Amino acid sequence: MDGTASINLLTFWYEGIHLAANTSFIDRIGSVPTPVPEQLEIVTVHTILDMERKIYQQPVLLYLKESRKALQVDHLEDIIEVAYSSLVPLPLHIIQQCRATVEDRAAVCKNSILLLLNLPAIIGNT
Amino acid sequence: MEQNNRNSSSSEERIGVCICSVEHTYLAIEEVYVQQVLPIQPVTFVPGCPEYVRGVIYLRGKIESVIDPGLLVGMPKKEDREEGRILLVENDSVRTGIVFNTVEDIVQVLASQIEPPMSSLSDALKPIVIGSFTWQNRTILLLDIEKMLLLIQEGS
Numbered sequence: 001m002d003g004t005a006s007i008n009l010l011t012f013w014y015e016g017i018h019l020a021a022n023t024s025f026i027d028r029i030g031s032v033p034t035p036v037p038e039q040l041e042i043v044t045v046h047t048i049l050d051m052e053r054k055i056y057q058q059p060v061l062l063y064l065k066e067s068r069k070a071l072q073v074d075h076l077e078d079i080i081e082v083a084y085s086s087l088v089p090l091p092l093h094i095i096q097q098c099r100a101t102v103e104d105r106a107a108v109c110k111n112s113i114l115l116l117l118n119l120p121a122i123i124g125n126t
Numbered sequence: 127m128e129q130n131n132r133n134s135s136s137s138e139e140r141i142g143v144c145i146c147s148v149e150h151t152y153l154a155i156e157e158v159y160v161q162q163v164l165p166i167q168p169v170t171f172v173p174g175c176p177e178y179v180r181g182v183i184y185l186r187g188k189i190e191s192v193i194d195p196g197l198l199v200g201m202p203k204k205e206d207r208e209e210g211r212i213l214l215v216e217n218d219s220v221r222t223g224i225v226f227n228t229v230e231d232i233v234q235v236l237a238s239q240i241e242p243p244m245s246s247l248s249d250a251l252k253p254i255v256i257g258s259f260t261w262q263n264r265t266i267l268l269l270d271i272e273k274m275l276l277l278i279q280e281g282s
Contacts, residue, residue, distance in 0.1 A: 017171055051173060090189055093220060094172055094175060097179065098172050098174035101173050101174040102174075113170040115173075
């Protein structure tokens with residue numbers, strides 16, 4: 001991340017994990033189109049996290065900037081603005097072990113740790 | 127880091143240890159490594175980490191990892207207890223929380239009382255135990271925290 005003073009985060013939950021997506025990497029939000037266009041690559045949260053798939057009750061697509069990919073999440077919770085300086089580093093050994101699924105810094109809201117999905121890595125992976 | 131006095135020739139030298147338990151196994155950690163004892167609390171799971179990493183907690187402005195020592199050495203996962211504790215341990219390179227079922231006591235042990243690891247020790251525990259001693263008629267296994275923290279740092 002650069003030296004931007006604040007960032008906006010879209011928050012949502014997956015299987016008890018509080019997650020966030022930095023809106024600076026998101027072009028737009030939409031529902032899952034039917035049929036899914038051939039040029040659109042939908043990446044699900046459970047795939048990124050390497051977790052068991054569950055039924056998405058209210059699937060939402062986060063179309064990623066400069067990418068044909070869209071991240072499918074379930075039921076967006078909120079959008080919050082946080083100061084970049086308020087993000088707290090994860091322990092180095094955790095970052096090294098979690099295979100770049102989340103950013104190296106997390107947001108803390110009301111003592112709850114919000115993990116930021118590593119969207120640049122998602123965009124970069126083909 | 128302060129060197130423990132275990133290798134000193136004086137048999138009267140004492141080592142402060144924190145005695146904890148995981149199920150029916152009693153373990154000791156040299157108190158020089160123990161930064162804090164915390165009550166058991168919800169841990170934020172971090173996807174992609176090894177199974178022995180329970181997750182992370184937020185503690186006074188910092189995010190700390192929490193590990194399960196049993197899972198680190200390949201023992202079966204056990205449920206947390208209400209009286210469980212998280213010991214925050216640290217060396218020069220790594221700091222992490224370690225979950226225990228109980229924290230029994232902090233005692234001073236004579237260096238001469240610490241015996242080599244028993245040959246009957248399970249293969250799972252051998253890599254992280256450097257000795258044992260008797261306390262209240264129980265065998266207490268002295269953990270090699272440096273080795274444990276190295277395993278954590280290397281993601282083993």
